[in-house]
Amino acid sequence: MSYEESLNNITSVSIRGKIRFLLLILGACCIVTALSLKHSITKRDLLKYDAHQLQENLKTKEQTVYDFLSDSLQVERAKQFDQNERASADFIKSYSDKGVGLLVYKNSELKFWSSFNVFPADPKTVKEGSSFESLRNGFYELIKKTSGDYTLVFLIEVKSHFDIQNNYLENIISKYLSPSNSLSLATYSDPDVYGIKNLNGEPLFEVKLKQGASKSIYGTIEVWLWVVGLFSFCLFLNSLCAWLVRKGYLLTGTLLLAVFFLAVRITDLEYGWFNHQFNLQIFSPAIFGESFFLPSLGDFLLNVIAITWVVLFAYTYRDKYKVPDWLAGSKVGGIVLHLILLLGFSGLAFLFDQVFHGLIMNSKINFNITNIVNLGWISWISIFILCLVWFNVYLIGNIAMQQTLQLNVTNKERLALFLAAFFAYLIYRIEDGFSIFFIAYALFIFIMGWNIYIRKNKFSIGIFAALFFCLAFITSIKYLRFTDEKDKSKRYNIAKKLGYADDPKIISSIESLEKAVFTDAFIAEYFKRPVLDGTFDLEKHVNKILLGGYLTQYEYNLYEYNRQDSAISNKGGVPLSYYKDLVKSGSVKVPESRSFYRLNYTFGYQNYFGIIPIFVDNHRLGTLVIDLKSPQYNYNSQLPEILVDGKIKGEEDYTNYSFAFYNSGRLINQSGKFTYKLSNAGFKGEVGKGEVIRDTLGYTHLVYMPANSKMIVISKERVSYVVRLATLSFFFLVFIIFSVTLYALIWLIKNIDESWGGWFNINRSLMINANKILYKTRIQFSIVLSVVATLLIVGWTTYFYIRDEYRKQQETLIKEKIRKVQLAYEKVVFSSGAIPDANDQTEADFNQFANVNAAYLNLFDTNGNVRFTSLPKIYDFGIIGKKMEATAYIYLKLQQVSEYINPSEQIGDFKYASAYAPIRNAENKTIAYIGLPYYGNEADYQSKIGLFINTLINIYALVFVAIGILAVFLANQITSPLTFIQDSIRKTKLGQKNQPIQWSRHDEIGSLIKEYNKMIAALEESATKLARSERESAWREMAKQVAHEIKNPLTPLKLGVQLLEKSWKEKDPNFEKKFERFNKSFIEQIDSLSTIASEFSNFAKMPDTKLEKLALLPIIEQARNVFTNTEDAEIYIFNHATTELVVLGDKDQLLRTFNNLLKNGIEAGNLSDKCVIKIRIVQDESHVFIEVEDNGKGIDTYLQDKIFVPNFTTKSSGTGLGLAFVKQAVENAGGTVGFKSVTDMGTTFYISFPLS
Structure with missing residues (x-):
């Protein structure tokens, strides 16, 4: 190794050490900062921060109002809003987005309103200037200004307060004021509050932190500090363990990392030092919870990430793990280890089965992948967990198979073991429940093994496509099975619930209702003066009580009786004796109730009635009977979603089911779209058990018998083959996207250099890789890219076209509907002569008219007040005020249009379309306005768009697969002539007879x-x-x-x-x-x-090479033994190879090759130093690499180009044929030879041979 390289290595080690130290410091700083932030930021600070934000937002809105009021021209224009359609429309458009509403009164008569959400009972009761008021559906700041006969009241919503809550109606501080949703209004007894004042400094209201409210911006910072800190600390430990592995402590480094992550997860699960720090939905057990190790989806994700980190670490250093020598040489040990490996793969399959089963069965996660648009981020995290689990399975399998390459087991023996185990397990499963899952999983293992053992783990798109297809097939099979099991379990629970005599929720609601009636002052006053107050007001009052809870879904009737048990009202009620006879005939007393009973002969529905005596000062004034009857079990679909209680909808969504109730073999009740037979001849079951039956109509039926004579059938459409195929294509596409993203991330990390030129290195790598792309790959990429681009453009265009068409269709449908309703009601008006007054009969007639037209209808007078409505609950609950929508009123009243369609009417977060039309009498004079709110249009639109997008994605997924296969086929067809020419050119030998290429086509x-x-x-x-x-x-x-x-x-x-x-x-x-x-x-x-x-003779005989399989190491050792007794020379062999090194070559030539290299090394030694020659041997999957390093004088730079030239020598004697012989001999064996030499430092020869 040169001095420069040694220095670079020392510098590199130093830099890595500094980076590890910096990571440790960064992790510690982030975690300490997060902890200090948690303890230093008190609830008071959070309250102050959020309340200050609310205060500023409120001031902005107040300033907007006062700017308007300070402009006299604006105020005068506002007085004319009820006559100036342009000015009023502009105001609504400008100020509605700012969360500001306006009511204009003239002599206490409402002339203009910008929103129909809420209206004060009497403008005179509102004080001048700014005030804080509680109205029907919330709390508002009212700003009032009186100018002559006109009164302007501005409304700024502070907090909504609805009698019913769901996804669209929430009782929260206005999002315009407090986006964090961490505040609520305070009461006098609350200790920690923050006062909110108006622009004049007058107190309006006080706010407090919600129970368990998150820390808004501080909480977000704290989460990220923990994430960055833990990630940095994990990187530090990973770097430390990698350093240990590089130093040779393989087991220590790997175990240290594994123990670290195990300790982190166990302590977190036990003490909650991380997952309990934050109020995050992902850590909620309400979404997912299975066991101590999997208490939430967030913990599940962290566990899988921890395992993935350890497995990735082991995979990175898989080549360094060695099997013990005694095991590597043992045939029996190798076979046993392969069998253990197969058992391990079976365990991984079982683990995946349990993971997926838990994700679906033990959670409330939406896994409806046939509706991709409605999948939330929780669902995508679950899918990401599945991807990580399969990624771990692949890595573990790859690591294990790589290690088995060191064993003394042939590929034929491996295949025999695999097939034997597979068929043995297959025979066992055929007798104990066969599933194609095992075949697909075995195919996945086989493909992975074939790629590692036969193809030496070479990258191939085809191999990975096959692996992805197997994984997608396995996952889709399990998904369909588990969702089917969950659906069966759900239907079974529903059936048992329907078979119960009493529903605990109903009992609790009835108990609450009974207490409310006993303590209600209005009811007592009614029975004191029933004639004065009237039955209509009593029904409206009790209606509010009933619809405030779980009893919303029940149909009800009220009957009032005086002291003599005679009916008070004239609506033709049932005599009180009828209900008393029901009690005597065996009706069951409702538990925990004094006055309510349940009919004991009902089946398919529940019928409760309460005989409630009304007392005032211990004197009975009369009796109130409340008759409750459960509706059909798809009741939720009969109401707009905005009126369905969120709790009821979440717990009892029967939309996709059909129900049938049989008593003594005869159909007594049914609901849903499936048509049942009058007898239960096609259904068989056992008492207390749920049996699933499949029919030929594409339905599955769960049959449950609560008693011998009673049967409940719950039916649902079967999953079609198209949906099954769509499921397969979805998972296939997900796995491809996951793998491509992961590969790109790994490539990016590997290519970013530690120096400042990292991005330059990436660009250079991109250019180099682009130049290495094969022509075949370019064709495949071009075909796939062109088709994908075309499909994306077509799909995008089609999406916008379909979206607009759906909207147009909806608008056309609403127009046609409102015109038919308009004409039909005008006929009613023509026959009666005028709009009737509101009473029980006229309301029933209007409801019947709405039912005939299959629509919700509202009738408004010419002042925009509600006269009749087929959906009174939306007004009784105070969800909106009893006025016509402002923009519609302007268009119909002022602009005199014949109809108006509002495509984006909104209540809370609920959007829908509405149509309005004038109602004219026989004199063609407008006497009323009729409104048709289409509450289902947005859901219908989203459903159609979702179905279209899902269909498009599923089709495109299949098209992508087909295009990929077609691209490979076409590229092979196009490039096959080039491959043919390439093979012919490769066979071309200079100086020999070469055959011309035969080609019959003239292209x-x-x-x-x-x-x-x-x-x-x-x-x-x-x-x-x-x-x-x-x-x-x-x-x-x-x-x-x-x-x-x-x-x-x-x-x-x-x-x-x-x-x-x-x-x-x-x-x-x-x-x-x-x-x-x-x-x-x-x-x-x-x-x-x-x-x-002899030298010239040997060199001349070089072409006469006799190739044979040779063990390379004995040849090297034989060459060393020749020079063992040489004085002042030491020769060392460092063998890092893990298997026997067999090459194809000429034994005599290879022996003389190493003799020449060793002889040259000894002769090149310095006289003053001892000659040391080091021979290093390493291998990869296909080659062996030998380094022969000496510490001699080296070769001068200007002579290095001629070193392998025949007859060239640097010595005073010799032929100059030694190294020429070495080069020729190595190349004859298919190898390569090169060298690196530094003057006065030594020379290193690098030789490589392909393994045979």
Whole structure:
């Protein structure tokens, strides 16, 4: 290793150490800051922050109002709003978005209103200036200004207060004032409050923090501080464990990381130091909860992330984990370990099964993936968890299979073990419940094993597409199975509930109702003076009590009786004796109630009645009977969503079900869209059990028998094959997106350099990678990209077109509906002559008219007041005021339009469309306005758009898969001629006879091949000439070299012979000694000539290579043994290979190769230092790499380009053929050779061979 490299490594280690230290400091600082923020920011501080924000927002709105009132021109214009349609419309448009409403009175008569939400009972009771008032549906700041006969009252909503709450109606501080939703109005008894004042400094109201309110902006900062701190600390520990692994402490580093994450999760689950810090929905057990280890979805996610981190760490250093030598060499041990691995894969399958089962069965998460648009972020987190679980399965399998490569087990034996285990388990499952899940999972394992064992883990889009398809298939199968199980469980619980005699919720509601009636002063006053107050007011009053709770869904009737038990009203009620006879005939007393009973012979519905005596000062004034009857079980669909209690809707959503009730084999009641038979001949069941039956009409029926003669059938449509295919395509697309995103993230992390040039390195890497993209890949990418771009453009355009068409269709439908209703009601008016007065009969007639037209209807007088409504609850609850919508009134009253469609009317967060039209009498004079609120239009629109988008996504997913397959096929078809030409060119050998390429088509490829064949012919001729010329040149050079090398020993031989001849002739007495000395010299010179001849002979024989499979390590050791006894030389072998190294080569050539390298290393040693040669051996999946490093003098830079040239040498003696021989021998074995040399530091030769 060079000095510069050593310095760089030291610097790199130093930088990594500093980064680890900085990560530790960052993590500690973030966590300490989060803790200090939590303890330093008190509830008082939070209250002050949020209340100050509310105060400022309120001041802004007040300033808007006062700016308006300070402008006399604006005030005068406001007085004419009821006559100036343009000015009034502009005001509504401008100020409604600011959350400011306006009421204009003239002599206490309301002339203009900008919103129909709420109206003060009497403007005279509102004080001048600013005041805080409680109105019917909330709390408002009222700003009143009187100008002559006119009174202007501005309304700024502070807090809504509805009698019923759901997704659209919430009792919260106005979002215009407090977006954090952490405040509520305070009462006099609340300790920690913050006073809110108006612009004049006068106190209006006080606010307090909600119970369990989040910390708004501080809470968000605290969450992110914890996340960043923990992530930094995890990175620090990960870096530390990686350092341990690189130092050789593999098990210590891995176990330390695993123990850390295990300790973090266990302590968090036990003590809640992290998950209980924040009031986040994801940590709520109401959404998901299964066990101690999985108490919430957030903990589930953290557990999976922790496991993924540890598994990824192990996967990163998988090549460093070694199997013990005794196990690696044992055949039996290898087979046993493979069997254990297969059991481990079975365990992973069971784990996934449990994970998915828990996510669906033990949660309230919306997993309706057929309606992707309505999937919330909680649902997507659950899907992300599934992706992580499968990712872990793949990584663990990859790690395990990589380790088994070290075992003494062949691929055939692995396949035999796999097939044996698979068929054994398959036979077992056939007898114990077969599922295609196991076949798909086995195919997933097989593909992964084939890629690792056979293809050496090479990347292939086809392989990963097959893996994704298997995973998507497995997941979709499990999804359909678990959702079916959950649906069966839900239907079974519904059936048991319907079979119960008493519903606990109903009992509780009846108890509350009874107490309310006993203590209600209005009812007592009514029975004191029934004639004066009237039955109508009593029904409205009791209606509010009934509709305030769970009894909203029940139909009811009220009957009042005096002291003599005679009916008070004249509406034709039932005699009181009828209900007393029901009690005597065996009606069941409702538990915890003094006056309510349940009919005991009902089935398919529940019928309760209460005989409530009314007492005042212990004197009975009369009796009130309340008769309650449950409706059909799809009752929620009969009311607009805005009137459905959120609790009821969440717990009892029977929209997708049909119900049938059979008694003694005969149908007595049914609801839903499925048509049942009059007898239950097609349904069989057992008492107390739920049996699922499939029919040929595409339905599944759950049959439950609460008793021998009673049967409840709950039916639902089966999942169609189209939906099953859509489920498969959805998960396939999700896994592809997840893997592509993950791959891009990993690529980005790996390519960002630690230096400032990180982004430059990314750009450079992109350019390099782009240049390496194959032509086939370019074609595939171009086809897929063009089709995908086209589909996206078409899909986007289609979406906007369909969206607009749906809106137009809805508007057309509403127009047609309002016109029909208008004409029909005008006929009623023509027959009666005028709009009737409001009473019980006229209200019933209007309701019947609305039912005939299958619509909710409102009738307004010419002043915009409600006369009749088919949905009185929306007014009785005070959800909106009893006025016509302001903009509609302006258009019909002032602009005199024949109809008006408001596509975006809004109540709370509930949006809907409404249509309005004037009602004219026989004289063609407008006498009223009729309104048709289409409460279902937004839900209908969202449903259609959602269905369209889901269908589009599912179709596109399948199209993407088909296009991907088609792209691969077309690219292969297009590039097959190029591949064919490539193979032909690869076979082309210079100096040999090459066959021309045969191509029958006359196309561009044919022209190319024709030119290629011409080139081959010309090349062969040129090659022959060139070879001849090179041979002549080579032989001339060789002859020169041979002559030179032979001349060197011949010269001393000639001189020696001449000296011997002279000594012989002169009879030299020392002739024998001289002869002996010259004889030795002659033998040395002859040996030199022999050596020269052998060197040239060996080099000439290089093409005659005999390739055979050779164990490389014994050859290297044999070469080392040759030089073992060499003085001042030490040779070390460092073998890092994990398996036997077998290469294809010539044994003699390879042995002489290493002999030459070792000899050169020894000869290049410095005389002053001991020669040390280090041989390092490493391997990957396909190659072995050898480094031969010496500490000699090195090779001068200007000589390094000629080092492998024949006849070149840097020594005073030698032929210069040694390293040329090395290069030729290595290349004959399919390998490569190179070197790196630093003067006075040494030389390192790098050799690689492909493993055989």
